[in-house]
Amino acid sequence: MKSYRLMIDCPDQVGIVAAVSQFLAEKNASIVEANHHTDRDAKWFFMRHEIQADSISLSLDEFKTAFAVLAEQFNMNWRVVDSSTKQNVVLLASRESHCLADLLHRWHSGELDCNIVAVIANHDHLRQMVQWHGIPYHHVIFDKENKQVAFDEIKELVHQYSADTIVLARFMQIFPDELCQEFAGRVINIHHSFLPSFAGAKPYHQAHQRGVKLIGATCHYVTAELDAGPIIDQEIVRISHRDTVEDMVRKGKDCEKSALARGLRNHIEDRVTIIGNKTVVFD
Ligand SMILES: Nc1nc2c(c(=O)[nH]1)N[C@@H](CN(C=O)c1ccc(C(=O)N[C@@H](CCC(=O)O)C(=O)O)cc1)CN2
Numbered sequence: 191m192k193s194y195r196l197m198i199d200c201p202d203q204v205g206i207v208a209a210v211s212q213f214l215a216e217k218n219a220s221i222v223e224a225n226h227h228t229d230r231d232a233k234w235f236f237m238r239h240e241i242q243a244d245s246i247s248l249s250l251d252e253f254k255t256a257f258a259v260l261a262e263q264f265n266m267n268w269r270v271v272d273s274s275t276k277q278n279v280v281l282l283a284s285r286e287s288h289c290l291a292d293l294l295h296r297w298h299s300g301e302l303d304c305n306i307v308a309v310i311a312n313h314d315h316l317r318q319m320v321q322w323h324g325i326p327y328h329h330v331i332f333d334k335e336n337k338q339v340a341f342d343e344i345k346e347l348v349h350q351y352s353a354d355t356i357v358l359a360r361f362m363q364i365f366p367d368e369l370c371q372e373f374a375g376r377v378i379n380i381h382h383s384f385l386p387s388f389a390g391a392k393p394y395h396q397a398h399q400r401g402v403k404l405i406g407a408t409c410h411y412v413t414a415e416l417d418a419g420p421i422i423d424q425e426i427v428r429i430s431h432r433d434t435v436e437d438m439v440r441k442g443k444d445c446e447k448s449a450l451a452r453g454l455r456n457h458i459e460d461r462v463t464i465i466g467n468k469t470v471v472f473d
Contacts, residue, residue, distance in 0.1 A: 192243040193222055193273040194250065195460045196257070199470075200266040202228050202235040210237065213260050217253070220245035225472035229465060236463055238472040243272070269460075277304045277354040277458045280347070282361035283311040289359035289380055290316060292447040293454065294323050302451070304458045307351040310344055312363060332363060341366050348373075357454055358412065360446070367414040375464055377412035378457060379419070380450040382442055384408060384426050389417040394438045397429075405429055405438055407445035409453030411464065420469045422453035422462055 200206065207226060214221060220242040227236045246253065254270055261268050283290045290309065296302045309320045310328045320327040328347055332340045340363075348356060358365075358379040365377065383393030384406030390396075397405050406426035413419035425445040429438055452473070456462050461472045 191222075193240045194243050194246075194253065195271045195273060196237075196239040196241065196268065197270075197460055197463065198235075198237040198261075198266050198268045199463055199465070200235050200264050200268075202230075202233045203264070206235055206237070206264055209260060209264070210239070213257065214239065214241060217246045217248060217256070227470055227472075229470070232465060234465060236465075236470045236472075238461065238463075240273070271460055278307045278352050279304045279355045279357060279454075279458070280307060280351055280353040281309045281357050281359050282344070283309060283313075283316055283359050284362040285313055285315075286360040286362075287316055287319065288443045289446055289450050291319060292451060293357065293359060294320065294325070296451055298323055302455060302458065304355075304454075307353065308347060310347055312340065312361075337363065338366065341369060345369060345372075355454075355457060357450070359450065364416060365412055370412055370414045374413075375411055378422065378450075378454060379410055379412045379417075380446050380453075381408045381410065381417045382446050384424060385410065385417060385421065394435055394442055398433075398435045398438055401431070403429060405442050405445070407442060407449040409449040411469075413467075418467070420464045420467050422456060422469055422471060423449045425449040425452075 221239055222242055223240040225238045250270065250272055281290060281293060297306050306325055308326045308328060310330055312330055312332045314329045317327045330340050330343050356373060356377045360380060384404060385408040388396040404426050406424055408421055409423040410421045411419040425448045427441045427445050429441060456471050456473050463470045
């Protein structure tokens with residue numbers, strides 16, 4: 191069923207829910223799903239509506255024009271998207287295949303409603319798996335002495351494919367600040383620890399050394415500060431003294447796949463709003 195997704199955030203005040211509900215009712219909009227939240231500390235309001243597109247007689251552009259009047263009154267940040275317009279997603283990978291394979295399967299089975307338009311990797315061994323899915327594979331070679339050349343090639347490919355979202359599926363290169371800025375809120379990473387614990391390299395080794403009883407994975411937006419961007423989703427699993435690092439890597443991979451898939455799904459369904467370095471997720 192085709193729907194329109196209306197996402198709003200604005201300074202909190204009494205009357206927003208009533209005003210938006212009244213607007214939608216006057217347009218005969220059939221509300222499929224409605225969520226709202228108030229961040230009391232920030233005094234900021236968040237709302238997401240999914241409405242049945244064929245319940246209103248307006249086109250998307252006419253709906254936007256009409257809603258803009260209400261949005262102005264409440265100083266809203268807002269957007270309306272057509273659910274039938276799928277996002278173009280580019281996946282980036284390095285050596286590890288589990289997250290890439292999991293996303294490809296979820297996409298192939300229809301669970302992820304997006305267009306995976308390309309895979310870009312700094313190693314070539316995942317090519318056959320990707321091409322089995324009929325997806326273009328680009329091996330971008332990283333010269334340790336000059337990584338900018340590789341990132342320029344990645345940026346060119348992202349534009350060539352008109353990517354809306356970039357997913358780092360265990361891509362193990364640090365994104366330059368310039369790309370973090372240009373694609374702010376559109377690059378999603380899976381870090382293989384329950385952040386903020388064990389940021390940086392080899393988190394499972396760090397966790398084993400610390401003797402923790404829980405490990406996990408964190409899906410977050412990529413920012414210039416490594417592994418510190420707004421968290422979209424997390425998953426954990428219990429471990430014990432009996433677990434070796436290899437056991438933790440094995441158990442942790444299931445956490446990584448779950449957190450990344452949920453995080454990406456919520457992102458492409460327009461369920462995530464970023465506020466400061468946090469998110470509101472209407473899942
Ligand atoms: N600007 C950002 N870039 C990336 C982020 C991020 O949050 N901000 N997340 C990382 C993922 N990551 C851990 O999840 C991570 C990846 C790579 C490294 C790292 O030190 N890489 C080395 C090269 C390693 C190699 O060549 O195998 C490096 O870039 O010098 C640390 C953490 C993805 N990028």
